[in-house]
Amino acid sequence: MSVVSTGAAPRRSHSARTSGRPRRRRGSAASHAFLVLLTVAFLAPVLWAVLSSLKPPASIITDPLEFDPSTFSLDNYRAMFDDVPIASGFATTAVVLVVKGAITLFFAPLAGFAFAKYRFVGKNLIFGAVLLTLMLPTIVLIVPLLLQMKELGWVNTYQALILPGSVDAFAIFWMRQVIASVPDELLDAARVDGCGEFRIFVRIVVPVIRPGLAGLAVLTVMNIYNDFVWPVVVTTQESMQTLQVVLATLAQNITGNRIGADFATVWGELLAASSIALIPLLVIFILLQRHFINGILAGSVKG
Amino acid sequence: MTVTTREPTVTTRVARMRRPYGRNRRALRSRRLAPYAFVLPFVVLFLGFSVYPLVYTFRLSFTSWSGSGAARWVGWDNYTYLLTNAGFWSSLANSAVLWLLIVPAQLVVALLAAVLLNNAKLRMRGFYRTTALVPFVTPLVAMAQVWIVVFDTEYGAVNGALNLFGLPDVDWLTSTTWAKPTLALLFVWKTTGFAVVILLSGLQSIPASVYEAAELDGASRTRQLVSITVPLVRRVIMFLVVMQTLAVFQMFAEPFVVTDGGPYGSTTTAGLFLYNHISRSDLGTGAANSFLLVVLVMALSLLFVRLLRERE
Numbered sequence: 001m002s003v004v005s006t007g008a009a010p011r012r013s014h015s016a017r018t019s020g021r022p023r024r025r026r027g028s029a030a031s032h033a034f035l036v037l038l039t040v041a042f043l044a045p046v047l048w049a050v051l052s053s054l055k056p057p058a059s060i061i062t063d064p065l066e067f068d069p070s071t072f073s074l075d076n077y078r079a080m081f082d083d084v085p086i087a088s089g090f091a092t093t094a095v096v097l098v099v100k101g102a103i104t105l106f107f108a109p110l111a112g113f114a115f116a117k118y119r120f121v122g123k124n125l126i127f128g129a130v131l132l133t134l135m136l137p138t139i140v141l142i143v144p145l146l147l148q149m150k151e152l153g154w155v156n157t158y159q160a161l162i163l164p165g166s167v168d169a170f171a172i173f174w175m176r177q178v179i180a181s182v183p184d185e186l187l188d189a190a191r192v193d194g195c196g197e198f199r200i201f202v203r204i205v206v207p208v209i210r211p212g213l214a215g216l217a218v219l220t221v222m223n224i225y226n227d228f229v230w231p232v233v234v235t236t237q238e239s240m241q242t243l244q245v246v247l248a249t250l251a252q253n254i255t256g257n258r259i260g261a262d263f264a265t266v267w268g269e270l271l272a273a274s275s276i277a278l279i280p281l282l283v284i285f286i287l288l289q290r291h292f293i294n295g296i297l298a299g300s301v302k303g
Numbered sequence: 304m305t306v307t308t309r310e311p312t313v314t315t316r317v318a319r320m321r322r323p324y325g326r327n328r329r330a331l332r333s334r335r336l337a338p339y340a341f342v343l344p345f346v347v348l349f350l351g352f353s354v355y356p357l358v359y360t361f362r363l364s365f366t367s368w369s370g371s372g373a374a375r376w377v378g379w380d381n382y383t384y385l386l387t388n389a390g391f392w393s394s395l396a397n398s399a400v401l402w403l404l405i406v407p408a409q410l411v412v413a414l415l416a417a418v419l420l421n422n423a424k425l426r427m428r429g430f431y432r433t434t435a436l437v438p439f440v441t442p443l444v445a446m447a448q449v450w451i452v453v454f455d456t457e458y459g460a461v462n463g464a465l466n467l468f469g470l471p472d473v474d475w476l477t478s479t480t481w482a483k484p485t486l487a488l489l490f491v492w493k494t495t496g497f498a499v500v501i502l503l504s505g506l507q508s509i510p511a512s513v514y515e516a517a518e519l520d521g522a523s524r525t526r527q528l529v530s531i532t533v534p535l536v537r538r539v540i541m542f543l544v545v546m547q548t549l550a551v552f553q554m555f556a557e558p559f560v561v562t563d564g565g566p567y568g569s570t571t572t573a574g575l576f577l578y579n580h581i582s583r584s585d586l587g588t589g590a591a592n593s594f595l596l597v598v599l600v601m602a603l604s605l606l607f608v609r610l611l612r613e614r615e
Contacts, residue, residue, distance in 0.1 A: 031419040038416055039434045042496065046441060048460060049449040064460035107344040114341035126342055129349050136353065137553040137600055139574050140593040143586055144356035144363065147370070164352040167345040191330065197337035226442045228556045233581070244444045248560050267452055274445035285440040289433050297504045
């Protein structure tokens with residue numbers, strides 16, 4: 001079990017470890033079996049959903065385990081776009097994602113920088129507030145937040161979808177860990193050159209922590225995209241519903257119409273909607289996965 | 304000009320010679336004020352959207368209010384109503400059962416996977432690590448719907464597969480026995496990959512020499528796992544358990560979408576029960592329920608932190 005960096009280690013160990021080999025082999029066959037099993041379990045529901053969404057509705061029900069590529073079509077997607085306001089769901093989510101994501105990705109590292117690299121009166125108190133926010137269940141604040149939105153006249157607005165929780169506590173916590181590893185010498189050298197504090201952040205800190213930021217970006221995009229509890233409460237107009245809310249009402253229509261004649265059609269549309277909803281995140285994740293994983297690894301080792 | 308304010312962090316010789324703040328009073332002041340400006344956005348949002356609602360909830364929990372008109376002060380009535388209400392207790396019990404179904408099993412599986420993936424020589428390591436995170440990045444609501452379809456008694460793929468092996472249909476989502484495990488499976492499926500990566504981050508900080516020494520002493524693989532790995536990553540495990548406990552007791556979207564709390568309330572979780580007050584416009588009771596839930600969740604978190612610390 002070595003933790004050596006992936007570079008030169010394997011070559012060296014090849015010859016050096018011959019004595020331990022038989023046991024290692026056996027262990028590795030069993031471990032591959034275990035990991036393959038897990039991988040299948042992780043991928044199967046997603047693959048099943050995407051492939052089934054391409055099938056004719058009737059066969060989703062009659063032969064859930066058979067996939068005949070010659071029958072694949074985008075009919076379910078066409079029907080779904082006609083029946084469900086999914087385009088407006090995507091549009092709302094996109095706006096929220098861009099604005100809220102930008103706020104989080106700018107202000108959370110900034111606050112993390114303050115907590116990691118400055119000493120100031122009230123620092124512990126304010127950091128305590130960050131931790132408290134981390135511990136507080138979202139759902140607990142929903143009643144008063146909703147009333148607050150009503151008072152402000154913000155129900156069914158972008159402000160309501162964006163502002164609460166936009167400077168995410170977990171993001172601050174994480175960025176504090178990441179920025180703590182930036183050498184103080186770098187910051188002081190910049191000060192000597194007459195750099196202002198904010199410019200130090202932009203010019204020195206941000207470039208150094210770029211991998212961590214990429215990780216945070218993936219996590220933030222994911223959280224905002226998947227957010228459900230708050231949007232479902234604060235949006236009542238169809239045009240302001242985020243993608244997840246649109247998807248959820250679709251699901252409830254089905255459970256409501258269990259005995260409906262077009263059961264198969266609804267399932268087909270449902271799977272089409274679900275598949276299309278997971279594609280953007282999968283693409284972002286696959287593109288940035290290395291940064292994301294390394295970001296998590298870098299951020300929590302010092303835990 | 305006072306020179307006493309120099310920070311001890313200044314270590315480079317150049318910096319020491321030039322005295323960063325010796326000449327520039329404005330730079331010093333900006334350095335004093337900068338952190339406040341940096342945390343200000345968080346503080347403003349925290350006061351506006353966390354503290355204010357919390358105080359509001361607390362006040363609301365002693366009233367009876369439907370969201371319009373005047374709130375009526377009812378003292379501790381909401382709390383006594385909830386604490387003597389069977390539905391409230393069964394929602395907590397449902398969440399507790401879900402916790403038991405989810406957290407221990409997930410921890411074992413994730414730890415095992417993380418230990419295996421921590422081996423730098425493992426083939427396809429990157430592939431396994433990436434696929435483990437696929438469920439984590441899928442939208443929960445979308446997958447909750449896939450669950451409805453896949454676990455349908457009559458037409459679902461899972462029962463279809465069971466039938467292939469000559470096994471009878473199972474009422475995954477429509478029987479009180481299976482509804483909880485089926486929801487638990489969704490939660491485990493969705494979050495295990497993240498647990499694996501978090502555990503991996505802890506494992507990577509264990510020096511290889513520790514294992515080499517154990518191997519010389521003839522400790523078996525299992526023995527190494529129990530006596531070295533687990534104790535050394537206890538803090539990470541603790542972090543995970545607390546995080547998952549918070550998540551399970553807040554679980555809302557899964558039962559809301561998949562089962563709507565049924566059958567017979569068997570999947571009405573603490574979070575969904577709380578939401579039901581809100582959807583019935585029973586806001587005072589909802590607020591009281593919120594506070595009871597906060598207290599419970601924080602107590603549980605502290606308990607786990609305590610339990611896992613004491614063994615050290």
